[in-house]
Amino acid sequence: MSFEPEKSSLMEKLYHSKLFEEINKSHQFIELFAKDYSDNGFQEEKFIKFGERFMSKNEIDNQFLIYHQIPFLSYKIMKDSMCIGGYVHQLATLVFKKSFCIVFNLNWTIKNDDNSITKRIKSVFPGCDFDFFTLNMRGIHLEYYDLKKKARKTRKYDNKPTPPKSNTESNVNIEREESGSSSLDCQILEEKSDDDEINIQEFSLNENESWCDSFWKSKRNLLLKNLMKHFNFTVQQKEKLSSVFATYLKYLVKKKLEELVNIKETEKTVNNYVYKMAIFMANKDSGKLLLKKILNGEISGKKLLEYKLGDFCEKKTSFATKEIIYNSELLNKPALQTFPCKKCATMHSKYDSCRRDD
Incomplete structure (x- = not known):
């Protein structure tokens, strides 16, 4: 069988x-x-x-x-x-x-x-x-x-250990890379240096890039988390904000790192931006209007980069400022100044004819 x-x-x-x-x-x-x-x-x-x-x-x-x-x-x-x-x-x-x-x-x-x-x-x-x-x-x-x-x-x-420092020239190159130099500088250094120095430079650049990625992602999550405490976003709105904030913070971090050439200073500056923006959008009318424009697609992440730190606050109209502007206009245009007239009991400028004379 x-x-x-x-x-x-x-x-x-x-x-x-x-x-x-x-x-x-x-x-x-x-x-x-x-x-x-x-x-x-x-x-x-x-x-x-x-x-x-x-x-x-x-x-x-x-x-x-x-x-x-x-x-x-x-x-x-x-x-x-x-x-x-x-x-x-x-x-x-x-x-x-x-x-x-x-x-x-x-x-x-x-x-x-x-x-x-x-x-x-x-x-x-x-x-x-x-x-x-x-x-x-x-x-x-x-x-x-x-x-x-x-x-x-x-x-x-990325996980490869840092090669030992060989000479003063390689040390200078490492410090320059760690301070956030541009890709053009890296290319110039690579053309002039040996193979070992190229590896050191590329490794340092990868460290900066990995720090930038992890930092802006953490700030985006923090910003979304704070805004979600004040607003009930739909899934589509969350995705929209996540996409816009990702573009904005990604370029902001790189821009500030190039300007300040210091990671600690960059962290401090970007944290200030995120803090101001979160409070501005949650508590101020003009901030809520900005948030609405982002959700409607009127403002993109790159457009948001044009905003300065001072823009993330409510602009108050000062009475004193108005008075200064008004008084300067009066000085430039004395015809605008009016005085009480005893003859006709009305207000008119010195250069206007009195009603009694008319």
């Missing part, structure tokens, strides 16, 4: 049970992320964890993705993360591509020349630069593996 059919059926059952178990686990982390996103909006660290886990999964149920609207959610994150750029935006793009392929059953290389379907899909996802029907799962996974390799190399390079 042969038991091979029973063995094969048993193996199939084990395979299917493992498959269902993996699918159920996939469902849980997707469901948790979708719920957290709807409650708290976009959070970069949580999305990176979700995106990396999502891209590493082989089996995901398309109906579950449709139910939680993952293609639309990942598309929105992809669009909003354009201002952040880098790894987050690339990962969001890959998550969107993969979820789209799963939902529309574009599992491998499937070509479709139906223009009506292409137009319909592009109307649902406007602004995408890639052709949906040229997408394939194999290509997306290769993109993800390349992205992971680059990310690992960057992390290894």
Whole structure:
């Protein structure tokens, strides 16, 4: 007697049970992320964890993705993360591509020349630069593996120990990099220095960049947290503010670091900006108007950079100031001065004719 059919059926059952178990686990982390996103909006660290886990999964149920609207959610994150750029935006793009392929059953290389379907899909996802029907799962996974390799190399390079100081020239270069010199200065130094000095400079520059990233992100979260104590924002409004504040603080920190050339002074200045802005938007009428303009899309993050520290306060009209302006006008234009006239019992200037004379 042969038991091979029973063995094969048993193996199939084990395979299917493992498959269902993996699918159920996939469902849980997707469901948790979708719920957290709807409650708290976009959070970069949580999305990176979700995106990396999502891209590493082989089996995901398309109906579950449709139910939680993952293609639309990942598309929105992809669009909003354009201002952040880098790894987050690339990962969001890959998550969107993969979820789209799963939902529309574009599992491998499937070509479709139906223009009506292409137009319909592009109307649902406007602004995408890639052709949906040229997408394939194999290509997306290769993109993800390349992205992971680059990310690992960057992390290894960032965590590398600082080389020993060799001479006074390299010390000067290190101090110049730590003080926040521009990329143009770095290029000039690299052309003149040896390989060891280039490594030192690049490492110092990476330290500054990593500090900038962590600092502006913490200030953005703090600003949003303070504003949420005073206002009940919708999920869309939270995302809008997060995107605008991200652009604003990212460029503000870099700008102040270049101006002040000192991390402690930069922290102090940016903290002052964030503190003033939070109080201004929460308590002042003109601040609430500014917040409204940001939510309506009238003011972007780069436009917000034009505001100075003194602009984040209520402008009060002073009676004394008005009096000074008024008196200066009277001195320049004496015809405006009027006096009580005893003849006609009215007020008129010295140069006007008296009513009694008329």
